[in-house]
Amino acid sequence: MKTLLKIQTSLFGSQGQSSQLADRFVATWLAKNPGGRVITRDVSGDSIPHLTAERFQSFSSSADDRTPAQQAAVDFSDVLIDELRSADAIVFAVPMYNFSVPSTLRAYFDHVARAGVTFRYNATGPEGLIKGKRAYVFITRAGIYSGEADTQTPYLKQFLGFIGITDVEFVYAEGLAYGDEVREKSLGAARESISNLLEPQAIAA
Numbered sequence: 001m002k003t004l005l006k007i008q009t010s011l012f013g014s015q016g017q018s019s020q021l022a023d024r025f026v027a028t029w030l031a032k033n034p035g036g037r038v039i040t041r042d043v044s045g046d047s048i049p050h051l052t053a054e055r056f057q058s059f060s061s062s063a064d065d066r067t068p069a070q071q072a073a074v075d076f077s078d079v080l081i082d083e084l085r086s087a088d089a090i091v092f093a094v095p096m097y098n099f100s101v102p103s104t105l106r107a108y109f110d111h112v113a114r115a116g117v118t119f120r121y122n123a124t125g126p127e128g129l130i131k132g133k134r135a136y137v138f139i140t141r142a143g144i145y146s147g148e149a150d151t152q153t154p155y156l157k158q159f160l161g162f163i164g165i166t167d168v169e170f171v172y173a174e175g176l177a178y179g180d181e182v183r184e185k186s187l188g189a190a191r192e193s194i195s196n197l198l199e200p201q202a203i204a205a
């Protein structure tokens, strides 16, 4: 049975435009993977705390040395990492907030970047340990930022690649505040691209 992990980050939860694109992707994925399992991780609000020194140090301490709070922090991080490990594919719903990815997604990344668990350093450099996954990222923006103004794509590629997720497809719905016509065209193109993403040739490419 295949597993799809959906990570939604919109402060509007499942009502977010990015979440709705991801949900459409999930429906298409389920049609192609009958009986497949979908895990939803909503990182909006304060569901993922900011990293503190105490939390960060818990990741590198031995179990015997951890306070109960630190053990709880490790357990929570382990749950998030297990979700990643169990997934064959991962879909991210990512709006642009203040020229970047939502801070809640940063907090999530802070909890899954774990030395010796999701990445390690070798003599030749870093090695990501979350291997063999394909990721799909749906990005929504009020404005239009393709090209050099796009801070999100390079950051997401770098972070995901660092933990081993190098096979990443991006879909953009931009100009969503440019009026009804532009918004509908942009969302429509993003929706239409979904079935192509799951074609066998797209996976082999």
Ligand SMILES: Cc1cc2nc3c(=O)[nH]c(=O)nc-3n(C[C@H](O)[C@H](O)[C@H](O)COP(=O)(O)O)c2cc1C
Pocket: 010, 011, 012, 015, 016, 017, 018, 019, 094, 095, 096, 097, 098, 099, 100, 140, 141, 142, 143, 144, 176
């Ligand atoms: C707090 C906040 C900050 C935003 N900052 C930007 C921005 O920097 N650039 C932009 O193009 N759109 C910005 N937007 C608009 C969103 O990117 C756009 O509405 C997007 O579709 C929201 O996706 P969502 O509905 O999934 O949350 C911002 C929206 C919010 C709520």
